[in-house]
Amino acid sequence: MKRGSTVFLQIVIVLACIASLALLLWEPHLEGRNRHATLFVMYFKDSFLAYVYMGSIPYFVALYQVYKLLGYAGQDNIFSQAGVKALQTIKACAFAIIAFVAVSVIFFWFSDPEDRPAGVFMRVLITFPSIVVATAAAVFERILQNAVEIKSENDLTV
Numbered sequence: 001m002k003r004g005s006t007v008f009l010q011i012v013i014v015l016a017c018i019a020s021l022a023l024l025l026w027e028p029h030l031e032g033r034n035r036h037a038t039l040f041v042m043y044f045k046d047s048f049l050a051y052v053y054m055g056s057i058p059y060f061v062a063l064y065q066v067y068k069l070l071g072y073a074g075q076d077n078i079f080s081q082a083g084v085k086a087l088q089t090i091k092a093c094a095f096a097i098i099a100f101v102a103v104s105v106i107f108f109w110f111s112d113p114e115d116r117p118a119g120v121f122m123r124v125l126i127t128f129p130s131i132v133v134a135t136a137a138a139v140f141e142r143i144l145q146n147a148v149e150i151k152s153e154n155d156l157t158v
Contacts, residue, residue, distance in 0.1 A: 006074030013067045017060060024056060048107050055100035062093035062133070079147045087141040094134035101127050 028042050028049055029035070043049065069086045072078045101123050108119050 003074050006070045010067055010070050010074075013063055013070070017063050020056070020059065020063075024053065048104075051100075051104065051107065055097065055104070058093035058096035058100070062090045062097075065089045065093070079144065079151050081148060084141055084145050084148060087137050087144060091134050091137035091141060094130045094137060097130045098127055098134070101130070 028046075065086045069078070069083060069090075072080065072083050072086070077083070104123065108116065108123075
């Protein structure tokens with residue numbers, strides 16, 4: 001991969017992190033029950049909001065691993081154990097996001113019945129891309145691991 005392409009993609013990843021963090025911090029102010037709440041009540045007394053922030057940690061870890069993986073690609077060092085490890089971490093983060101969404105069903109049972117269709121849609125909207133990312137990371141991890149093994153065998157014979 002050309003160095004310029006990887007730098008551009010790394011910039012996109014950083015911008016995605018900033019936009020995601022801004023949305024996480026800004027959106028609770030717009031929510032119906034928090035519209036007129038104080039910052040203390042909004043951020044420290046809403047258990048679901050705390051759960052969402054905790055559940056966003058794997059997302060940011062995965063984006064950081066993608067950033068590192070692009071760095072390895074820019075340095076022509078993608079076929080290394082570090083690249084395989086980054087893909088393993090991305091896969092684990094995707095599974096963690098799926099687990100957080102699955103456990104969030106507990107909040108679903110105690111919510112307003114009128115909010116449930118939107119809640120189901122949001123869970124599907126988060127779960128489906130996470131499944132796709134986990135599957136892609138697993139496939140790329142296997143391919144990259146095979147390439148690393150072939151590379152190490154070639155280095156031993158030379």
